[in-house]
Amino acid sequence: MEASRLSTSTRPDPIETPDTAFFWAAAARGELAALACADCGELRHPPRPMCPACHSTRRVERRLSGRGRVLTWILPRHPAPIGFAEPPVVALVDLAEGIRLVSNLVGVAPEAITVGMPVEVEFAPTTSGRAVPVFRPVR
């Protein structure tokens, strides 16, 4: 097994589908990406194979700034989520580019989280050495 495939993380791997593989491939490179329409430029998430604005199937990956703001968050306590030693902070993050992601907040105590708090992306490994984007408050 390659060294890069070794991971001590128990976080579940992303579920890849033909239309979402680019997102997880970008995350594995340490990049946050979204799909944009190659014809009209509309950015969209969750990704889909056709632009709902102009119906083009031509699409391009766009690298995002990784900056956003917390919309809301929860702590799933019971039953314990698979792959997490402690309940993760699950959040909705509104990205600067205008799309919304489900992710985790790291490096912050739940009682210190506020709606609208600015956050920036970093990447957390998964059990098979993949990666997912998570967010940390901007210092």
Next chain:
Amino acid sequence: MAREGRETALAGIGATEFSKRSGRSELQLAAEAVKAACDDAGIAPAEIDGLVTFTLDPSDEIGLIRCLGVRDLAFTTRIPGGGAASVATLHQASAAVAAGAAEVVVCWRAMNERSQLRFGQPQAGGAFAPGSGTSSLLWCMPFGAQTPGAWAALRARPYLDAFGVTNRDLGRVSVVQRGYAARNPAAWFHGKPITLEDHQASRWVVEPVLRLLDCCQESDGGVALLVTTLERARRLRQPPVRIVASAQSIPAEVEVISSYYHGDLTSMPEAVGTAERLWARSGLGPGHVQAAMLYDAFTPQVLMQLEAFGFCGRGEAKDFVADGQLALTGRLPVNTHGGLLGEAYIHGMNSIAEGARQVRGTSPNQAKDVEHVLVSCAMAGAILGRA
């Protein structure tokens, strides 16, 4: 708006017992529930010519008609979206009968959801592939949002925060429904009412939104609903329950439970869309409804539907509940069987059966002077009325 096609009715309701361990196959539960609905209506199972269920239902149509002795099915369909399929089954059965595609359509849902596949347990794998109607759950799993409670809590919190709704406010929904369940002999929680203090003492499932007593049960059981023409229903065993109007609504970018992508999360666009269609098709409004069965996998969903259907204003549902309006003495008795929290979780289908009982006048918690009952799973709804 004038109605197209033949008038339709909910002519039979049937169910198994609701338990935590049925001890028999899901197909057997389905067959027993359908047979019970036929017996209730006074129709021989052989006369069924249409079947409607959820994409998630584990039994298949051919297996079921082999049990029932059905001669020849003329119409089948399956609806995605988990519990969002529940009232949509009634809508599509009614549409099929109205259009003349079938004469006797039975909607069913049966599952060993406690003793076999437990929905409340976390899942991290690929079970939520596209086709379930909840395809974007794949964006939740690797972040530890792996249960319906987690998905629903993340969806509900912006609404709760926008209007200052506390977990104690949510508890009042649970208390009134468990009161109904306590007086319903068919309910799992028959004879077991709770207090607000019991609710507040129950453990966090998803902090700070849902405690254990904000969550529906996991149940084994089956429910079936028999739909035919109103004309035929008038000659059957039970007083007919007219399907006054029915509708679905799946607005752009709205999902079933992981519905995070449509912008403003302080309202429920699918329930607003369903409400607009139901009121337009029926010529009725919230003031014409004497009871409502609102999908209650989790307590916040009840508040959001109350607002979407216009029973109270935006942000006012917590006060509507605190003022006692969901009780039999209130303006709108809600989930009078105990709901999915109190009676059983048969994916919303048992709530439609309770809507029929309210119209018939046979509910264990009968509301007064019932002319119309709303049944809603947000993405679909129906108004049931006296014939």
